[in-house]
Amino acid sequence: MVEGRAAQIESPDDFVSSFEGTLVLDAIAMRLQVIGELVKKIDKIDSTILNRFPEIEWVMIMRLRDIISHHYEMIDYEIIFDICKNHIPKLKATLNHLLHNG
Structure with a gap:
């Protein structure tokens, strides 16, 4: 969902140059909040799961949620633009791997 919403954003300024851009920023921020909350729950249940993927900055995801x-x-x-373009694809690939391979 984050990738789909971010696809229409070509630069950070697109988030603040129009009303539609601010709506996209708000929507993405809420999705990132949900991701962070889920990561916190996984960490609380079994932190060894996250430790298997050190290439992902799990602590930063949880801090962003906060x-x-x-x-x-x-x-x-x-920063939200950078997360969308540079970190979400890697996170998505890692989560897909986790879902399909345990």
């Missing part, structure tokens, strides 16, 4: 949840005004649209 920022979105408790300090929404601190969200940096350029």
Whole structure:
């Protein structure tokens, strides 16, 4: 879902240059919050699962969730853009691997 929403964003400024862009930013932030919450739950149940994939910055995902949840005004649209373009594809591949291979 994040990738689909982010596909229409070509630069960080697209998030803030129109009303539609801010809606996309808000939607992506909420999806990232959900991802962070799920990662926190997995970590709480069995942190060894996350430890098997050290290439993913799990702690940063959980911290981002906290920022979105408790300090929404601190969200940096350029960081969200970077996450969408550079980190979500790797996270998606890792999660797909985990789902299909345990």
